[in-house]
Amino acid sequence: xxxxxxxxxxxxxxxxxxxxxxxxxxxxxxxxxxxxxxxxxxxxxxxxxxxxxxxxxxxxxxxxxxxxxxxxxxxxxxxxxxxxxxxxxxxxxxxxxxxxxxxxxxxxxxxxxxxxxxxxxxxxxxxxxxxxxxxxxxxxxxxxxxxxxxxxxxxxxxxxxxxxxxxxxxxxxxxxxxxxxxxxxxxxxxxxxxxxxxxxxxxxxxxxxxxxxxxxxxxxxxxxxxxxxxxxxxxxxxxxxxxxxxxxxxxxxxxxxxxxxxxxxxxxxxxxxxxxxxxxxxxxxxxxxxxxxxxxxxxxxxxxxxxxxxxxxxxxxxxxxxxxxxxxxxxxxxxxxxxxxxxxxxxxxxxxxxxxxxxxxxxxxxxxxxxxxxxxxxxxxxxxxxxxxxxxxxxxxxxxxxxxxxxxxxxxxxxxxxxxxxxxxxxxxxxxxxxxxxxxxxxxxxxxxxxxxxxxxxxxxxxxxxxxxxxxxxxxxxxxxxxxxxxxxxxxxxxxxxxxxxxxxxxxxxxxxxxxxxxxxxxxxxxxxxxxxxxxxxxxxxxxxxxxxxxxxxxxxxxxxxxxxxxxxxxxxxxxxxxxxxxxxxxxxxxxxxxxxxxxxxxxxxxxxxxxxxxxxxxxxxxxxxxxxxxxxxxxxxxxxxxxxxxxxxxxxxxxxxxxxxxxxxxxxxxxxxxxxxxxxxxxxxxxxxxxxxxxxxxxxxxxxxxxxxxxxxxxxxxxxxxxxxxxxxxxxxxxxxxxxxxxxxxxxxxxxxxxxxxxxxxxxxxxxxxxxxxxxxxxxxxxxxxxxxxxxxxxxxxxxxxxxxxxxxxxxxxxxxxxxxxxxxxxxxxxxxxxxxxxxxxxxxxxxxxxxxxxxxxx
Numbered sequence: 130x131x132x133x134x135x136x137x138x139x140x141x142x143x144x145x146x147x148x149x150x151x152x153x154x155x156x157x158x159x160x161x162x163x164x165x166x167x168x169x170x171x172x173x174x175x176x177x178x179x180x181x182x183x184x185x186x187x188x189x190x191x192x193x194x195x196x197x198x199x200x201x202x203x204x205x206x207x208x209x210x211x212x213x214x215x216x217x218x219x220x221x222x223x224x225x226x227x228x229x230x231x232x233x234x235x236x237x238x239x240x241x242x243x244x245x246x247x248x249x250x251x252x253x254x255x256x257x258x259x260x261x262x263x264x265x266x267x268x269x270x271x272x273x274x275x276x277x278x279x280x281x282x283x284x285x286x287x288x289x290x291x292x293x294x295x296x297x298x299x300x301x302x303x304x305x306x307x308x309x310x311x312x313x314x315x316x317x318x319x320x321x322x323x324x325x326x327x328x329x330x331x332x333x334x335x336x337x338x339x340x341x342x343x344x345x346x347x348x349x350x351x352x353x354x355x356x357x358x359x360x361x362x363x364x365x366x367x368x369x370x371x372x373x374x375x376x377x378x379x380x381x382x383x384x385x386x387x388x389x390x391x392x393x394x395x396x397x398x399x400x401x402x403x404x405x406x407x408x409x410x411x412x413x414x415x416x417x418x419x420x421x422x423x424x425x426x427x428x429x430x431x432x433x434x435x436x437x438x439x440x441x442x443x444x445x446x447x448x449x450x451x452x453x454x455x456x457x458x459x460x461x462x463x464x465x466x467x468x469x470x471x472x473x474x475x476x477x478x479x480x481x482x483x484x485x486x487x488x489x490x491x492x493x494x495x496x497x498x499x500x501x502x503x504x505x506x507x508x509x510x511x512x513x514x515x516x517x518x519x520x521x522x523x524x525x526x527x528x529x530x531x532x533x534x535x536x537x538x539x540x541x542x543x544x545x546x547x548x549x550x551x552x553x554x555x556x557x558x559x560x561x562x563x564x565x566x567x568x569x570x571x572x573x574x575x576x577x578x579x580x581x582x583x584x585x586x587x588x589x590x591x592x593x594x595x596x597x598x599x600x601x602x603x604x605x606x607x608x609x610x611x612x613x614x615x616x617x618x619x620x621x622x623x624x625x626x627x628x629x630x631x632x633x634x635x636x637x638x639x640x641x642x643x644x645x646x647x648x649x650x651x652x653x654x655x656x657x658x659x660x661x662x663x664x665x666x667x668x669x670x671x672x673x674x675x676x677x678x679x680x681x682x683x684x685x686x687x688x689x690x691x692x693x694x695x696x697x698x699x700x701x702x703x704x705x706x707x708x709x710x711x712x713x714x715x716x717x718x719x720x721x722x723x724x725x726x727x728x729x730x731x732x733x734x735x736x737x738x739x740x741x742x743x744x745x746x747x748x749x750x751x752x753x754x755x756x757x758x759x760x761x762x763x764x765x766x767x768x769x770x771x772x773x774x775x776x777x778x779x780x781x782x783x784x785x786x787x788x789x790x791x792x793x794x795x796x797x798x799x800x801x802x803x804x805x806x807x808x809x810x811x812x813x814x815x816x817x818x819x820x821x822x823x824x825x826x827x828x829x830x831x832x833x834x835x836x837x838x839x840x841x842x843x844x845x846x847x848x849x850x851x852x853x854x855x856x857x858x859x860x861x862x863x864x865x866x867x868x869x870x871x872x873x874x875x876x877x878x879x880x881x882x883x884x885x886x887x888x889x890x891x892x893x894x895x896x897x898x899x900x901x902x903x904x905x906x907x908x909x910x911x912x913x914x915x916x917x918x919x920x921x922x923x924x925x926x927x928x929x930x931x932x933x934x935x936x937x938x939x940x941x942x943x944x945x946x947x948x949x950x951x952x953x954x955x956x957x958x959x960x961x962x963x964x965x966x967x968x969x970x971x972x973x974x975x976x977x978x979x980x981x982x983x984x985x986x987x988x989x
Contacts, residue, residue, distance in 0.1 A: 132161040132218075134211050134225035137172075140193070141434060141615035141671070143553060147233035147278070147314020149431025152196035154675075157211045157225060158939045159191065159960045163979030167191060167961060169214040171221065174198040176207035185214070191961050192672050192913050192937040201232040203239045204276065204362065233314050234278055234360070237426035242374025244282065244358040244424040247381035248417055253338075253353040256393075259283075259521075261384040262357055262419065263329035265409050266373045268321060270365040275321045278362070280312035280429060282422065283355035284335035284521050288407035289320040289328050297436035298548060299523065302582035303336040303595075305623045305639050306351045309430050312358070321363055328373065329407030330357045333389045333521035340390055342641045345500060346591060350641055356422040358429075380416035386520070392501040392591050394484075395519035399510035400476060433622075434615025437582055438551040439466070442544045452491045456531045460545045463527040463866040463889055465578035465588040469518040470507065471542040474535035478509045481533055484526035486589055486888040489880055493530045497886045500591040509535075523548055525578060525589025525889050527865065549577045552611040555935040558900060561928040562849070565900070567860045572894035573610055575867040576603075579891050580613060583620050583639075587869065587887035594637040595620060598656035598707070602829040603891050604663045605898040608670035609934055617667060618676050624660060625683035632690030634660050634683075651705050652690055654731035655826050660687040661738040665745060672913020672937055677745050688742045688758060691735045699761075699768035701735050702728040709786045711893075712824035713854040713871045717883030723824055724784035729773050730826045733790040736765035766796045774798070778805025785813050786827025789834035807838025814843050819850040821871060829895035836903055836922070844903075845925030848896065856896060867894035905932030906943050906954075910965060913937045917964040919956045921945045938962050951986045 139145040139153040155172060159165075170190075172183045174197065183197035191213075201207060208227040214220075234240060247260040277294060279287055280301045287294040294315050301311040332355045333339075340346035361373040385402040389395040405411045446461030468482050484503040485493045495503070503524045507517045514536070529545075536542050558569045579585045584600040584607075585593045600607070600617070607613050624638045634657035635650045642648055664680040667673055695701050707720075708727025715722040740762030746754035773781040774797060780787040788810040790796070797803040813822070814835070823831050835844035851857045854871030862874050869890035873881050880886055902908040906921030914936035923930070923945060931944035939959025946953050957980045958964045966974040968985050 130160070130162050132159060132165060132213065132215060132222040134159050134213055134222055136226045136228040137209050137211050138228065139230045141612070141618060141673070142432075143435050143551070145228070145230035146316060147276075147431055148230060149233055149235065151200035151202070151232060151235055153230055154193040154195065155209060155211070156192045156194070156937060159213060160939070161215065161960045161978065164977050165215045165960060166977065167213050168216045168218070170194075171212050172197045173210050173224065174207045176201065176205055189961070193675070201235075203232055203235045206231040231314070233312070233431040234429070237429070240360060240426035240429065241372060242358055242360040243376055244356040244422040245375045245377065245379055245419040246282075246354045246356040246422050248420045251353075253349055256388050256390070257334070258383055258388060259331070259333045259355060259386050260381045261329060261331060261403070261406060262379050262381050263327060263406060263411070263413060263416070264379040265325065265327045268323050268326055268363060268371060270367060270369065271323050272318060272321045272363055273366045274364040275316070275318045276362050277315040277317045277359065278312055279315070279357070279359040280310055281332060281355065281357050282306070282352055282424075283337040284333040285357055286331040286520055287328065287359065288330070289317055290322070290326055291405065291408040292320055294320070297438055299335065299437045299521070299582060302436065303639060304619070305626045306337060308428060308626050309622065310424070310428050311432055312429050313432065313436065317361070325409035327407055327409040327411065328359070328361065330359065331384065331386070331520060332357060333386070335391065335521065340392060343591065343644050343646070346392065347642050354422055356424070358424055377419055377421060379419045380413050381419050382413070382416040389519070389521040391522055391593070392503070393522070394502055394504040394524070395522045396506045397517065397519070398508040399515060399517070400508065402510070432615070433619035434613075435551040437548055439546045439548055440551060440577075441547040443547060444544055445540050448539050451493075455492065456534060456539070457488075457493065458529045458531060458539060458543060460527055460529070461865070462574065463525070463578070463864070464545055464547050464574065465523060465525050465581065465889070466546045466548040467505070467519045467522065467524055468529060469516065469544050469546050470536070471514050471516045472507065472509060472534070472536035473512070473514045474509045476509060476511055478535050479506055479533050480509070480531065480535070481506045483530040483532075484524040485528050486526055487874065487880060488528060489878070493528055494880060497880060497888070498590045499884070501589065503589070518546065523581065523588070525587065547577065548581065550580045550582055550616050552580065552613050552616065553935070554610065555612050556609040556901065557933045558897070558905060558931070560904065560930040562925070564851070564857050564860050565849070568856055569897055569900060571860065571864060571866050572606065572891065572897040574865060575889050575891040575894055576607055576610055578866065578889050580607070580611070580616065584617065586637075586892075587890050589889060590887060594641070595639065596637045596656070597624065597634055597659040598636070598653075598710070598825060599892040601655065601659040601662055602825060602895045604666040605670070606895050608666060609898065609901050612671075614667055614671040614673065617663065621664060621676065621680050625680060628660065628683055628686060632686035633657065634687055652694065653705065653707050654701065654734040655710070656707065657687050658734050658738045660684045661741050661745070665741050668748070669909055669912055670914075672915065674748060677748055681745060681749060684742055684745060685754070688739050688761070691738070692761065695735065695765070699735075699765045700728070700772055701731040706731050709824040709826040711870060712786070712827075713822060715824070717881055720824075720885065723786070724782060724822065725786040725827065726782050729781060729787055730790065732765065732769050732772070733794050733796060736762050736769055736796060737794045739765055767798070769796045770798045774802065776802070778802040779809060780806060783809070783813070785810060785822045785831055786824065788813070789823065789827050789831040792834040792837055793830040804838055807834070807840060810834060810838070811840040811843040814847050818852065819846040819855070820852060821847065821850075821854045821856070825892050828893050829898070832896055832899040832903070836899075841922055841924050849925050856893075864888065867891050901932050901934075905930045906945070907932050907934060907941060914941060915962055917941050917958060917962055918967065919943050919954075919964055920967040921954060923947060923952055936962065951984060954983045954985060956981050
């Protein structure tokens with residue numbers, strides 16, 4: 130087959146419009162004959178009418194390679210194409226199709242617009258009605274190109290000449306606004322015309338000044354005024370440029386949104402929408418003035434990943450009447466998003482939409498939402514059908530209660546629209562066990578629902594925060610299922626910003642007041658280790674050394690803090706710890722009351738992060754730090770063993786999490802003790818009826834611990850158990866996402882009485898990473914899957930399993946099928962990669978790109 134180079138991509142961006150880097154890194158994928166390997170490449174860039182062709186670069190690299198041409202300036206557009214040579218090829222491949230990358234506004238001085246807000250007085254402690262902002266403008270010559278650069282204090286949606294700009298939502302997202310405020314770039318060439326034009330914007334509180342956090346929440350965390358900062362740059366056919374920016378010529382007025390909040394929901398009165406308000410010629414005589422709001426343009430940053438968008442629509446699975454006579458809609462899937470309705474009635478009629486994850490006694494059950502009201506209302510303007518969806522709120526729900534419906538059939542006129550960060554899906558899993566497949570789907574749905582601009586812990590109640598421990602344990606699973614590299618890279622920058630001077634990593638990022646429970650910020654194992662382990666995961670899964678460079682100071686500060694806390698003993702055994710959070714034996718009111726000593730957990734993580742910091746230092750070429758932190762990790766492991774491991778291999782506390790951490794984190798002084806501990810761990814699982822006995826710290830490692838010590842059958846027994854607590858218990862109960870508690874829904878059908886009970890919480894779904902690597906048998910052996918390990922380990926009476934992953938180099942896959950006397954395996958290695966194939970009873974094989982099939986016979 131001819132060698133074909135796919136169009137290039139840039140950094141971790143799906144869309145390369147408005148990038149924040151003048152020298153974006155370039156990646157490409159190659160389709161070639163089996164065994165073909167790249168020996169060299171050449172990159173052509175065309176920008177500002179000039180073409181630059183790089184030299185023939187002798188390299189096998191094709192992921193995140195350096196920009197080969199002059200740096201881009203603000204607004205510069207470059208067309209890029211690539212061609213490659215294989216080993217021994219005299220001639221190159223054909224050039225790839227062009228890919229276009231365009232820089233955003235790269236310098237603070239490129240911003241000439243000012244942030245503006247409405248001028249009327251407000252009570253900052255009350256619910257405030259959001260404004261509309263608008264202005265007319267004239268375009269003096271034909272338009273060749275137009276770009277809109279926009280951000281806000283709060284949330285925005287922009288319209289030009291009556292048409293919505295973009296399809297993102299909840300923009301500009303949630304960052305540490307004082308230090309980093311994200312802006313987006315839109316191609317609005319088709320919306321601008323010579324002559325009269327108009328631009329308008331909706332604004333809302335969002336995370337900036339809306340009520341966020343526990344209990345009654347906190348308002349005005351970043352400021353008490355919403356504001357818009359927008360700059361429209363129009364390039365004309367003759368090369369001249371017209372700039373229309375936010376300034377004090379704009380005007381403001383109330384719109385149809387009475388109130389909107391992320392927790393509360395949105396109220397909208399369609400009678401209050403000023404017809405034609407974002408079109409030229411609108412009479413805005415009654416609109417009020419605007420005020421300038423300070424904003425340092427040096428804090429404005431381009432996105433590292435995709436925005437939040439609607440990615441799917443779900444239709445009602447069932448519509449029924451509750452015992453109390455309420456109209457309820459079951460969408461058959463716990464999801465995150467909002468409803469779109471088409472309704473007809475009389476002017477002033479109001480339809481009210483309430484949301485919840487579960488029912489109890491046949492009614493919408495809202496207690497787990499705490500103070501998140503999650504209610505939307507729409508007041509009808511006229512008598513013709515009207516279609517509406519909230520703009521600035523989002524809900525976690527499976528069920529909706531509809532009051533005041535006056536339209537046609539609900540089934541045809543109501544849809545749930547699913548919203549999350551619009552990441553590319555990269556991972557698939559399948560097996561002969563339907564329950565296992567549903568579990569994997571539950572994990573995926575929980576990731577989707579909680580990757581909403583930041584990695585949150587739950588999408589439905591009055592919280593929705595970027596808990597550091599949750600993503601730390603889940604990142605390996607997440608990075609298989611979706612390309613979350615850009616999103617997590619952005620969020621990790623905020624982790625470093627929010628990190629305290631002594632190295633303490635907050636429990637959640639961005640930081641908000643946490644009441645008595647979470648304030649002041651204290652260091653905690655598992656959660657703080659996100660500073661080290663999540664950058665390492667991104668490097669391993671996506672092949673990006675830059676994230677290690679950018680996060681190195683943060684990672685180092687965290688490990689140094691743990692060293693200081695250990696006070697020379699190498700044991701972190703003081704201070705507050707969450708430990709094995711949500712161990713199933715913990716009472717509903719105290720999730721920290723786990724079987725495993727929290728200081729054992731803390732010291733184990735101290736060793737693990739120190740060793741990984743040494744690995745990061747090695748990748749970055751910092752030999753001194755590599756030696757120091759590697760030895761520190763070994764010293765902590767020795768101290769752990771002296772304190773917590775007995776000569777018999779028993780671990781203090783005799784708990785599943787204690788054994789699992791010690792095994793996976795390599796903390797045993799001898800292999801014999803490790804094997805003894807492994808036998809004891811398997812006994813504990815068996816004696817417990819194969820029910821899970823671990824929380825956030827133990828759950829991600831227990832399956833690997835059992836596998837590592839040869840107790841694979843026990844690992845499968847644990848995975849496939851259906852009684853509570855277990856992974857499949859929620860599946861058997863009809864759960865369609867991962868629960869926060871193993872018994873969030875109790876066997877009698879009532880919701881766990883704990884105040885903290887979410888039905889969409891991905892952390893305990895971290896087992897999916899083991900399903901990919903062990904059940905299916907695919908794992909990275911080198912960063913970015915440049916080398917792949919195929920090592921399937923069938924069990925659990927499965928007759929087949931498969932996994933597919935879109936690596937940075939292309940599609941890698943494995944499938945196996947059991948037959949009477951063994952099993953058959955088929956693997957696919959993408960161009961640019963090699964693989965190690967390890968099958969029972971056979972010597973390991975090293976293979977290059979291509980497709981390979983193997984027959985595995987029973988081992989004598």
